[in-house]
Amino acid sequence: EDQVTQSPEALRLQEGESSSLNCSYTVSGLRGLFWYRQDPGKGPEFLFTLYSAGEEKEKERLKATLTKKESFLHITAPKPEDSATYLCAVREYGNKLVFGAGTILRVKS
């Protein structure tokens, strides 16, 4: 069965303090790894899709990378508005997206 594990469960950063979130996965045939952001009371919002090891994508202060066993979401010089829960999901054969439990990020000014 697919396993998606995110770490840490929670992360507190000072504004400007860069860090990384981890998503490790075990699937038999990866057909996409997805990063979403979720704000309280809202549905997840799409950030990135990665398909193959070595692939990287960037958006503003966020950069996602992928290896054969894990993905990192790097946050450079975060701001308080980056505070949210970040969710990782994988799709293998078939169409189901399996989500991790998420990392709660708090950025203090």
Place this chain on the structure above:
Amino acid sequence: GAGVSQSPSNKVTEKGKDVELRCDPISGHTALYWYRQSLGQGLEFLIYFQGNSAPDKSGLPSDRFSAERTGGSVSTLTIQRTQQEDSAVYLCATGMPNEKLFFGSGTQLSVL
């Protein structure tokens, strides 16, 4: 519409009652998913539709849960004889096959 619309946004019900949750997808999206999110937890897959068919309903927790989709558009998730453990946020997501999903804001279900 501009996004995935779910209704109601909040539902309070008594234990043992039936509830229906509705999802209006983004126009043209053929894939539709239902997920459940309990407080502080990740998203739990319930069911996937492609058009009106449900090729994967492996996540439905019990036979009290059912879902249908009509006209390749609106979907309803029905929970019969609700239990307190059914309390959660029910999220709908739609997209094109094998592409990213767009989520609605969810229905917060509270079973008293």
